[in-house]
Amino acid sequence: NAGVMQNPRHLVRRRGQEARLRCSPMKGHSHVYWYRQLPEEGLKFMVYLQKENIIDESGMPKERFSAEFPKEGPSILRIQQVVRGDSAAYFCASSPPQGMQFFGPGTRLTVL
């Protein structure tokens, strides 16, 4: 049973480009969470999704950031027009209904 998968593991973008981060939840998990870890800080919640629905996006920046979890395929976190301050590790976690969250290995985004 494969764990939570994220790709790419490392992503380099220049300012103004778009970044797309993918998360494939564990088999049987219908809930996905995205967290951001800035340097020297803990993880901060961004968004919680179920299939085709955003349940809680209270931690998402209002502009440039969006997330989706389509009926088929992985969850996508999209950052448009990236800036240097977006450089961070982005972690995805998945869970079954009413269950524990299991984390992926993260995507480390570097904005040049």
Added chain:
Amino acid sequence: GDSVTQMEGPVTLSEEAFLTINCTYTATGYPSLFWYVQYPGEGLQLLLKATKADDKGSNKGFEATYRKETTSFHLEKGSVQVSDSAVYFCALRGAGANSKLTFGKGITLSVRP
């Protein structure tokens, strides 16, 4: 809102030393409490958890007790190993099994041979 406060780091210990990492929290209701560990270059792994007051979570020699009266969940290990070197995060999950996790800032532990 919910918050988690961890002691300042980093912490450096010699092998076989006793470890305590302090964690206190602020939350409404009755949160569940967790310790996660992050090894270099990897994602977070659940180390232990407690879901109600006075519960003790334990794993790999680590222990933490949910103390509602002091709103604390301190992590302890009697004898650390070099392989325990990692970043440790205290976290809470509010009411509702699908609630988000709120993390502390994390503390880096280095264990010398």
